[in-house]
Amino acid sequence: MANADDVRRSVTLNAKRIVNIVIVLIVLIGILSGFYVVQAENVGVILRFGKYTKTTEPGLHLKIPVIDKVYQVAVERQLKEEFGFRTLKAGVTSQYSRNYNSESVMLTGDLNVVVVEWIIQFRIEDPYKFLFKVRNSTATLRDMSEATMRKVVGDRTLNEVLTVGRQEITQEVEAGLQELCEQYENGIRIKQVVLQNVNPPDAVKASFNEVNQAQQDKEKLINQARSEYNKVIPKAKGQAQQTIQNAEGYASERVNGAKGDVARFVAVLKEYEKAPEITRQRIYLETMSKVLPKMEKKFVIDEQSSGVLPLLNLDNK
Amino acid sequence: MKRSTSIILAVVVFLLLIVVGSGLFVMNEPEQAIVTRFGKPVRTITNPGLHLKLPFFETVHTFDKRFLEWRGDSNQVTTKDKRYIWVDTYARWRITDPLLFYKRLRDERGAMSRIDDIVDGETRTTFAKHDLIEVVRTSNRKPLADPTMDMDIGILVDIKNGREKIADEILHASAGRVGDLGIEILDFKIKRINYVKEVQKTVFERMITERKRIADKYRSEGQGEASRISGEKQRELKRIQSEAKRTAQEIMGKADATAAKIYNDAYNRNAASREFYAFMKTMETYEKALDSSTSLILSTDSDFYKYLKEVTPN
Numbered sequence: 001m002a003n004a005d006d007v008r009r010s011v012t013l014n015a016k017r018i019v020n021i022v023i024v025l026i027v028l029i030g031i032l033s034g035f036y037v038v039q040a041e042n043v044g045v046i047l048r049f050g051k052y053t054k055t056t057e058p059g060l061h062l063k064i065p066v067i068d069k070v071y072q073v074a075v076e077r078q079l080k081e082e083f084g085f086r087t088l089k090a091g092v093t094s095q096y097s098r099n100y101n102s103e104s105v106m107l108t109g110d111l112n113v114v115v116v117e118w119i120i121q122f123r124i125e126d127p128y129k130f131l132f133k134v135r136n137s138t139a140t141l142r143d144m145s146e147a148t149m150r151k152v153v154g155d156r157t158l159n160e161v162l163t164v165g166r167q168e169i170t171q172e173v174e175a176g177l178q179e180l181c182e183q184y185e186n187g188i189r190i191k192q193v194v195l196q197n198v199n200p201p202d203a204v205k206a207s208f209n210e211v212n213q214a215q216q217d218k219e220k221l222i223n224q225a226r227s228e229y230n231k232v233i234p235k236a237k238g239q240a241q242q243t244i245q246n247a248e249g250y251a252s253e254r255v256n257g258a259k260g261d262v263a264r265f266v267a268v269l270k271e272y273e274k275a276p277e278i279t280r281q282r283i284y285l286e287t288m289s290k291v292l293p294k295m296e297k298k299f300v301i302d303e304q305s306s307g308v309l310p311l312l313n314l315d316n317k
Numbered sequence: 318m319k320r321s322t323s324i325i326l327a328v329v330v331f332l333l334l335i336v337v338g339s340g341l342f343v344m345n346e347p348e349q350a351i352v353t354r355f356g357k358p359v360r361t362i363t364n365p366g367l368h369l370k371l372p373f374f375e376t377v378h379t380f381d382k383r384f385l386e387w388r389g390d391s392n393q394v395t396t397k398d399k400r401y402i403w404v405d406t407y408a409r410w411r412i413t414d415p416l417l418f419y420k421r422l423r424d425e426r427g428a429m430s431r432i433d434d435i436v437d438g439e440t441r442t443t444f445a446k447h448d449l450i451e452v453v454r455t456s457n458r459k460p461l462a463d464p465t466m467d468m469d470i471g472i473l474v475d476i477k478n479g480r481e482k483i484a485d486e487i488l489h490a491s492a493g494r495v496g497d498l499g500i501e502i503l504d505f506k507i508k509r510i511n512y513v514k515e516v517q518k519t520v521f522e523r524m525i526t527e528r529k530r531i532a533d534k535y536r537s538e539g540q541g542e543a544s545r546i547s548g549e550k551q552r553e554l555k556r557i558q559s560e561a562k563r564t565a566q567e568i569m570g571k572a573d574a575t576a577a578k579i580y581n582d583a584y585n586r587n588a589a590s591r592e593f594y595a596f597m598k599t600m601e602t603y604e605k606a607l608d609s610s611t612s613l614i615l616s617t618d619s620d621f622y623k624y625l626k627e628v629t630p631n
Binding site for chain 1: 343344345346347348364365366367381382383384385386388407409449450453454455456458460461469470471472473480481504506507508509510511512517520521524525528529531532533534535536538539540542543544545546547549550553554557558560561562564565566568569571572573575576577579580582583584589590593594596597600603604607608609610611612613614615616617620621622625626
C-alpha cells in the first residue's frame with residue numbers, strides 16, 4: 001500500500017515537473033521569438049495583424065510573437081539582373097553561360113537582327129512599394145528591361161547599335177526604365193544599365209569581319225600609294241634643284257668666261273692700237289713658233305715652184 | 318466532482334477559443350477579400366488588419382491587391398506587309414472589384430486565361446493592321462552620324478504610328494473588354510519581336526549581301542584612292558622635272574645671251590677691234606688646230622719664210 005502510494009506520488013511529481021518544463025520552454029520560446037535581427041544591408045518591414053506598421057533599421061528589435069510579421073528587404077544591396085547571359089561563377093576569371101538567345105536577339109530599326117547582352121543594376125528604394133504594390137517585382141523588372149531595350153534598339157540602325165550608338169542606348173534605356181519603375185510604383189531605383197556584348201548574329205558574323213578586313217585593305221592600299229608618292233616626289237624635287245643649280249653653274253661660267261676673254265682682249269687691243277703693225281707681227285711670229293715645232297713635216301717651197309704634188313708623192317711611197 | 322468540473326471548464330475554454338479563432342481573420346497588406354455566407358457574397362474587405370466574421374457560416378476568399386503580371390505566350394502573327402514574326406508581350410493588371418472578379422472568374426487562373434484570349438486576339442488583329450516596321454520602331458529619329466567614321470550608318474525610313482501607339486491601341490481594345498470582369502489592365506507592352514525561322518534565314522542572307530556590298534565598296538574605294546594618288550604622283554613628277562628643265566634652259570639661254578653681248582660689246586667696238594679680233598682668233602685657232610699629223614707646205618712667199626729668201630723682201 002505504502003509502495004503504491006509512493007509510486008503514485010512520484011508519478012504525480014514527474015507529471016508536475018514535465019508540465020513545469022513545458023511551461024518554461026513555451027515562455028522561453030515566446031521571449032526568444034519576440035526578438036529579431038535586421039541585417040546591416042536590410043531593413044525590416046513589420047506587419048501587425050497583416051497591416052503595415054513600421055520599417056525598422058538594422059539591429060536587434062522586439063516584436064509581438066505570432067502577431068507581428070517581419071519581412072527583410074535588402075535596400076542597401078546593389079542588385080543585378082543579366083540579360084542574354086548568366087554569370088555562372090564570378091571571380092577573377094568569371095565564367096558565363098550564353099545560351100539565352102531568346103533574351104538577346106532583337107530587331108533593329110532597319111529590320112536587321114542584332115544580339116545584345118546587357119545588365120541592369122538597381123536598388124530597392126522603397127521596400128513598402130517593392131513588397132506590396134507589385135507582385136513579383138523582379139520578374140516584372142526583367143520584362144520591363146527587355147521591352148525597353150528592344151524599343152530603344154528598334155529605333156536605331158544596325159550600324160548605330162554596333163558602333164556609335166552604344167552610349168546613347170544605355171542612357172535611353174536607363175531613363176526609360178526609371179520612368180517605367182515610377183509608373184509601376186515598384187519601389188526600384190535603376191542605378192545603371194550596362195551594355196555587354198553587342199554582336200551581329202553568328203550566321204552573319206563572317207561577313208561583318210569581311211567588312212573590317214576590306215576596310216583595312218582599303219587603308220593599306222592608300223597607305224602604299226602614299227608611301228610611293230612620298231618616296232618619288234621629294235627625290236624628283238631634289239633632282240630638279242640639281243638641274244637648276246647645274247644650269248646656274250653653267251651660266252656663271254659662261255658669263256665669267258666671256259668677261260675674262262673680253263678683259264684679256266681689251267688689254268691686248270689697247271697695246272695693239274698703240275703699235276698695230278708690230279703687235280700683229282709679234283703675235284703672228286709667236287704663234288708660228290708655237291705651232292711649227294709641233295708639225296713633223298714641213299715643206300718650204302719657192303714661190304716660183306710649180307706645185308707640191310711631186311713632193312707628196314715622194315713621201316707616200 | 319472537483320476534477321470533472323475542471324475538465325468541463327477546459328473543454329469550454331477550448332471550444333470558445335475555436336469559435337473566437339474562426340470568427341477572427343488576419344488580412345495581410347497586399348491582399349483584399351470577399352466574405353461569403355453559405356456561398357453568397359456578403360461583403361468586400363480591402364484594408365489590411367484583424368477582421369471579424371461569423372464563425373462557421375462565413376468563408377473568406379482572399380485575392381491579391383497588387384499589380385499582377387501577365388505574360389503572353391509567344392504568338393506567331395502576320396503583319397500587314399506579310400511578315401511572319403513571333404511576338405512576346407506582357408501586361409500588368411489588377412483585381413479592382415473582388416466581388417465581380419470572384420463571380421466572373423473565380424480565381425487568378427481563370428483571369429489569366431481570359432486575358433490570354435482577349436490580349437492575344439487583340440495583338441493578332443492589331444498587328445495585321447500595321448507593317449512590321451511600325452511595331453519595331455517608336456519614333457522618326459534620325460540615325461546618329463559619326464563624323465570620324467567613313468561608314469554608312471544606315472537608313473531609318475519614316476513611320477506613321479510606332480510601337481508605343483500600337484501597344485496603346487492593343488491596350489485600349491483589351492481594356493474595354495475586361496471592364497465587366499472586375500479587373501483592370503493597366504498597361505501592355507510588346508516585349509520581343511523575332512522573325513520566324515524561314516524569314517530569319519532570308520534576313521540573314523540579306524544582311525550578308527549587304528555587308529559584302531559594303532566590303533566591296535571599301536575595296537574599290539581603296540583602289541580608286543590609290544590610283545588617284547599614283548596619278549597625282551606621275552603628274553607631279555612630270556611637272557617638277559619639266560619645270561626644272563625649263564628653268565635650266567632659261568638660265569643657260571640668258572647666260573649665253575649675256576656672254577654674247579659682252580663679246581659683242583668688246584669686239585664690235587670699232588674697225589680696229591674687229592680686225593684685231595679676227596686676227597687673234599685666227600692665231601688662236603692655228604694653235605689649236607695644227608698638230609703633228611699636219612703637213613705644212615709653205616711658200617717662201619709667206620710672211621714667216623720670206624726672210625729665208627732675202628733679208629729685205631720688197
